[in-house]
Amino acid sequence: MEFTVVGIITALVVGLIIGALGRLVVPGKQNMPLWLTLVVGVVAALLGTVLARAIGVAETRGFDWWEFIFQVAFAAIGVALVAGAGRRRHLTR
Incomplete structure (x- = not known):
């Protein structure tokens, strides 16, 4: 796997989106900084791609809708977990 500046920038932009x-997707207000949204998005994008490849739906003609759905679902789960952890920590102070 070769890392390029363009590849890294693309991964960051996709992760942010x-x-x-x-x-x-997650209801309510999430008190998360932009950098944490980026981290959750990048991890979710990677996990969604791994899952899509594992079940054989990553390589399709055109836009890979299943891969995209998996990525957004992982991001929603990640946001809910991080936002929930932040709320619990804030309530215990």
């Missing part, structure tokens, strides 16, 4: 979509 996936993270933002994950935040839109």
Whole structure:
């Protein structure tokens, strides 16, 4: 696997978009900084791609809708977990 500047920037942009979509899916307000949304999005994008490849739906003609759905679902789960952990920590202070 070769890392390029363009590849890294693309991963960050995709991660930010996936993270933002994950935040839109989760109801309520999430007090998460932008950098944490980015991290959740990048991890979710990677996990969604791994899952899509594992079940054989990652390589399709055109846009890979199943891969995208998996990525957004992982992002929503990640946002919900991180936002929930932040709320619990805030309530215990």
